[in-house]
């Protein structure tokens with residue numbers, strides 16, 4: 001994602017958040033989330049980590065920008081590369097794709113990925129007529145084994161609410177304009193079930209290897225806020 005796009009995303013979500021979030025207040029209260037990692041109040045380890053970071057930054061021992069860069073790398077590069085391998089395999093192997101869509105947890109485990117925050121995976125396929133978008137309306141449930149850490153915007157109140165209230169409008173603001181005939185399906189992650197979008201394979205990639213295809217797949221495409229394009233792999237930053 002380019003700097004411009006990231007700025008746009010942040011601006012759009014911030015601007016929309018105040019208006020959109022209250023409309024979901026009732027829904028959030030009724031959302032049943034018993035697991036400790038699935039709550040609005042940060043966990044004790046998260047609070048301790050933030051406190052420690054604040055002290056280290058205040059004393060000049062840690063550069064906050066360096067920390068941000070590190071987290072960003074896990075969010076956009078290291079984690080999502082696992083998911084990208086799953087997508088590329090599904091694009092080149094029809095049998096694998098069938099297994100992925102019928103039992104994503106098992107198919108993802110075939111490539112060696114799985115575990116915490118990804119015990120029950122569901123893969124949803126984008127087609128010319130269907131576009132899938134993943135959210136966690138309550139907090140930040142996210143498929144860690146295939147996508148890494150959830151980005152800040154995924155956790156924002158604005159994204160969580162607008163993806164449900166007006167997914168088509170949100171996607172348009174993020175640069176993904178869908179034709180009217182495309183059916184938008186929004187998947188609300190829970191503590192139990194996490195979703196992975198299988199994006200459409202871009203045109204003009206018939207001669208690419210599986211590894212080259214994987215390099216095109218972005219985190220954003222696997223969450224459903226972007227398409228995979230031939231240019232997207234080289235422009236992942």
Ligand code: FE
Nearest residue numbers: 136139140141
């Ligand atoms: Fe959640």
